Amino acid sequence: MKKLIIIPAYNEEENIINLINEIKRSAPDFDHVVINDCSMDSTLELCKNNGFNVIDLPINLGIGGAVQTGYKYAAMNGYDYAVQIDGDGQHDPKYLGLMYDAITAENADMVIGSRFIEKEGFQSSMARRVGIRFFSMMIRFLTGMTVTDPTSGMRLVNKSIITLFANDYPRDYPEPESIVAVLKRKYKVVECPVVMKERQAGQSSINIKSSVYYMIKVSIAMIMERIR
Amino acid sequence: MKMLNARLQISLIIICLAALVYLLYKLRARKLELKYTLPWLTLDLVMFLMALFPKTVVWLCHLLGIATPSNMVFFAALLFLLMIVYFMSRTIARLNNEIKELAQRLALDEVKTRDE
Numbered sequence: 595m596k597k598l599i600i601i602p603a604y605n606e607e608e609n610i611i612n613l614i615n616e617i618k619r620s621a622p623d624f625d626h627v628v629i630n631d632c633s634m635d636s637t638l639e640l641c642k643n644n645g646f647n648v649i650d651l652p653i654n655l656g657i658g659g660a661v662q663t664g665y666k667y668a669a670m671n672g673y674d675y676a677v678q679i680d681g682d683g684q685h686d687p688k689y690l691g692l693m694y695d696a697i698t699a700e701n702a703d704m705v706i707g708s709r710f711i712e713k714e715g716f717q718s719s720m721a722r723r724v725g726i727r728f729f730s731m732m733i734r735f736l737t738g739m740t741v742t743d744p745t746s747g748m749r750l751v752n753k754s755i756i757t758l759f760a761n762d763y764p765r766d767y768p769e770p771e772s773i774v775a776v777l778k779r780k781y782k783v784v785e786c787p788v789v790m791k792e793r794q795a796g797q798s799s800i801n802i803k804s805s806v807y808y809m810i811k812v813s814i815a816m817i818m819e820r821i822r
Numbered sequence: 823m824k825m826l827n828a829r830l831q832i833s834l835i836i837i838c839l840a841a842l843v844y845l846l847y848k849l850r851a852r853k854l855e856l857k858y859t860l861p862w863l864t865l866d867l868v869m870f871l872m873a874l875f876p877k878t879v880v881w882l883c884h885l886l887g888i889a890t891p892s893n894m895v896f897f898a899a900l901l902f903l904l905m906i907v908y909f910m911s912r913t914i915a916r917l918n919n920e921i922k923e924l925a926q927r928l929a930l931d932e933v934k935t936r937d938e
Contacts, residue, residue, distance in 0.1 A: 652927040653920045766857060814863075815856050818849055 597694070598673040599626040600664030602657055603681030607635040613683055614646050620688040627667055628681065631660040637681075655765070657747075662763035669760040677750040682793050684716070685748045689788040693750045696786040703755050703781035706741065706773075707748030707788035715789030725809060729770045732813060736820045737777040742785060744770045755781060767812050774819045830892055834873035841866050861909060865902040872898065 599617060603610055610628065617626055627647045630638045632654040641648035649663060661678055668676040677693065679685045689707055697705045709717060710726075717723065722745075729744045747769060751759070755776060764771045776783060845862060848854040872879050872895050879891045888894045 653923050811856060811860065814860075818846075818856065822850055 595675060596671075596673045597624045597675045597677070598664070598668045598671075599624045599687070599690070600661060600668070600676055600678050601626060601628045601681050602631060602660035602664070602678070603628050603633065603637050603641075604631040604654070604660070605633045605635045605637060606681040606683075607633070607637045607640055609683040610637055610640055610646075610681055611644060613679070613681065613687075614644070617679070617687045620686075621690040624677070624690060625673075627664055629660040629663050631655060631657075658763055658765040658768040661768065662759060665756055665759040665763065668756045673756060674753050675750060676756050678747050680747045684790045684793055686789065686791065689748070689786075690750075692788070693748070693786055696784060697750055697752065700784050701782065702784045703752050704776055704783045705750040706743060706746050706783065706785045707750075707790075708741075708743035708746055708785040709788065709790050710742040711785060711787035712789075714787075716792045721805070725805070728809065729812065729816075732816055733770065733773060733777070736774055736816060739777050739783065741773055741783070744773055748788060748790075764815065767808055767815075770812050771815045771819050774816045778820055778822075827892075830895070831873045831876060834869055834895070838866050838870040838873065842870075858913070861902075861906045865899065865906070868898060868902065869895070 599621070601610075601613065606613075614626065614628070617624065625647070627649060628637075628641050630641065630648055630650045632651050638648065638650055640646075649667060651660065651663065655663070664678070665676060675694065675697070677690060679687060679690075685707070693705045693707055696702065709715060718726070726743065726745050730741055733739060733741050733744055749769075758776070758779070759772065762775070773783065842863070845854065845859060845866070849856060849859055876891060879894050883889070883891055883894050886894075886897075888897060
């Protein structure tokens with residue numbers, strides 16, 4: 595089985611080397627590809643100098659565009675499974691084995707690594723959790739399915755969904771909307787418990803000011819996706 | 823001070839609903855992107871609210887020194903349009919720059935392959 599780890603990276607020079615080494619250590623059966631989203635720091639140089647597989651985007655596309663590039667790469671190279679891991683060190687590669695076992699054992703199309711099943715590790719701020727709860731309820735309302743961590747960037751998908759995402763993936767705040775897209779097409783989505791760490795270095799791309807806009811936009815986007 | 827007359831209210835409501843349906847259809851068919859449609863949806867909402875709450879429109883008239891409620895409605899729509907068009911100017915500037923970057927990168931990549 596060909597398996598790929600997609601690592602979107604924007605200004606992750608402090609963490610990218612550790613991450614790839616950790617991946618080689620705990621998930622040696624996975625290939626990796628770093629998507630450098632036009633970083634302003636030395637992320638690209640570090641990847642090239644250390645021989646990491648890196649795709650260099652000529653303009654900044656944001657998380658949606660960067661990750662979709664990874665899915666296109668996966669489709670182009672005939673991968674059977676692709677999983678996203680953030681470049682900032684919040685996701686631990688040691689759970690990849692668990693997620694892969696889950697997708698094969700349950701014959702699922704997509705496995706989401708959820709922080710909130712066992713409720714261990716970094717649980718995010720109160721404000722974010724309220725937002726996440728809200729998206730959970732929206733997904734439940736739109737699709738009938740309960741997803742405890744709809745904003746989790748740690749998702750493993752099979753070939754069908756690789757093709758789906760390679761062709762169509764949201765640009766901004768893509769996680770909840772893409773889940774609705776997958777569920778509405780009657781794919782099987784399961785969750786498995788993971789522990790995430792607090793952001794080690796670098797800056798998050800989400801802040802309080804854009805939160806209200808984010809909530810409104812994603813909610814409308816999810817409804818639109820459902821009624822397409 | 824004339825109240826917002828009932829005809830205007832009804833016209834506004836009908837137009838806003840029609841516009842909403844149109845926008846949602848285009849969004850659904852991917853002719854429009856949500857990110858760039860939100861300002862239009864907001865304008866639609868504001869016009870709709872003005873039609874539903876004429877007393878608030880009158881209050882705004884007093885606040886801003888506008889003579890009649892219908893003027894207020896037009897003024898608000900105009901203000902919104904100005905903001906939308908400005909927002910579009912910014913987007914065009916950004917897109918233009920991105921195209922330049924892509925063109926240069928493509929051309930330089932061709933050089934790189936040629937020289938290898």
